[in-house]
Amino acid sequence: MQKMISTFVALCLLFSLFPSTIIQAEEKASSEIVNSAESAILMEKNSGMTLYDKDSDKKLPPASMTKVMTLLLIMEELDKGNIKLEDTIRISEHAASMGGSQIFLEAGEEMNVEDLLKGIAVASGNDASVAMAEHIAGSEKTFVDQMNQKAKDLGLKNTHFENPTGLPAKGHYSTAHDMAVMARELLLHDEVTNYTKIYDDYLRKGQKNEFWLVNTNKLIKSYPGMDGLKTGYTSEAKYCLTASAQRDDMHMIAVVMGAENPKKRNADVTSLLDYGFGQYKGVKLYSKDDILQTMNVTRGEPRKIDLSPEKDVVVLQKKRDKENQYETEVKVANKSDLPLEKGAHMGWVIVKKGDEEVAKVRLETSEQVEQAGFLPLWQRSWRNLTSFQRF
Incomplete structure (x- = not known):
């Protein structure tokens, strides 16, 4: 019995060395990546x-x-x-x-x-x-x-x-x-x-x-x-x-x-x-052309505009790590001066892993937005008014 316990303890000690050995090996490998450059x-x-x-x-x-x-x-x-x-x-x-x-x-x-x-x-x-x-x-x-x-x-x-x-x-x-x-x-x-x-x-x-x-x-x-x-x-x-x-x-x-x-x-x-x-x-969460938000532009033509990330939203993780859970927050600018060019910066896509921010990508307009003319604005006002009266 005592011999079995001694063997078990020895095995535990042996396995306990593995993580530190792996870490030391990674640190050594990392330190040897660049040998010539200053x-x-x-x-x-x-x-x-x-x-x-x-x-x-x-x-x-x-x-x-x-x-x-x-x-x-x-x-x-x-x-x-x-x-x-x-x-x-x-x-x-x-x-x-x-x-x-x-x-x-x-x-x-x-x-x-x-x-x-x-x-x-x-x-x-x-x-x-x-x-x-x-x-x-x-x-x-x-x-x-x-x-x-x-x-x-x-x-x-x-x-x-x-x-x-x-x-x-x-x-x-x-x-x-x-x-x-x-x-x-x-x-x-x-x-x-x-x-x-x-x-x-x-x-x-x-x-x-x-x-x-x-x-x-x-x-x-x-x-x-x-x-x-x-x-x-x-x-x-x-x-x-x-x-x-x-x-x-x-x-x-x-x-x-x-x-x-x-x-x-x-x-x-x-x-x-x-x-x-x-x-x-790389773990791709969103592609460049994905529509993440639709924004109302009150005095714009068109009135609604789709917002997409300016590039793929990708987070990194080590290959040997388990899959992580990410939270995404879309922040859209409160105001927009017209006209808006296609690709105008209108906010951010922010990705977090717990409290850590792991990616931040700009949101861009998918098309150009002009200042709406008198007639479209009048029609919108009339529709809003009649809708309110019906209610």
Whole structure:
């Protein structure tokens, strides 16, 4: 009997070691994810959750990852209709003079917005970046002011730009965390990955100065689900990459800064993404097109408008964890100034697990709402009056 008790106690002690062993193994694995980069972060785009962090608030030169913000402002202008892909831009001497990575634009040359966009997204063209900056804002300096204002709007306190290219400049810095937030905002513009995931293409096809574009991010070709975003290198910044990859209901953003060489940079990014996709799963609660609320717009035409999330509402959980119970709260703005554009921000979808907020996504209008004219307003008033009288 005593022998049986001793055996039972020994087994209990043995099994009690397993949880701590598992935790220690996870901590060890987590600490070994990034080996070369000076700073790194892994963020899930849909939920905004940070899954890994290594000195992600450390200010460092971002090199050409700067162009994530440049691309963001370009995509916003396209969405607003202020510029079009087919618009032709005449290249200035200043833009053509840019050194570093380029698509070899010449002063006086004309190129459309879409080709310049490819030149930035695929070949990291500094000349293309400045050409677009001048076209959008009138001057490179004014465009840089807009970049810094956008960083402020996004709540990025550790980022400051001096140019739209990432060429070395005093006071030009960012962090892995801030780059991930910028990337997350850029990826709200779905069309951008049509360019950032291009591995190779041609500019000036069939002309004497035909130029072969080859993506500076080689993981586009080798890592499953990779669709961008931007590499960077200067002797000061070393090797950097803001990467984006999608699988199932998850969209991972990995940022590494200050790696020793391209091979180690790519290894760190691959390790980060493998960790994210291997350890976590996405649980989609709502799709982008789901109608979560119908709002009455008293003086609007139409009078009722459907509200949907601006993107899929996805929460993350570890694969080995049990299914969680989530509570969803839909908060709609009290007032609306007319007219309302399609996609206007009209509130939030907030998802909680207990007291913890695990997802927050904007609610958007499904169509445009104009100010109703005199006749529709009179008819509504008359219907309300007659309905009241019948009651």
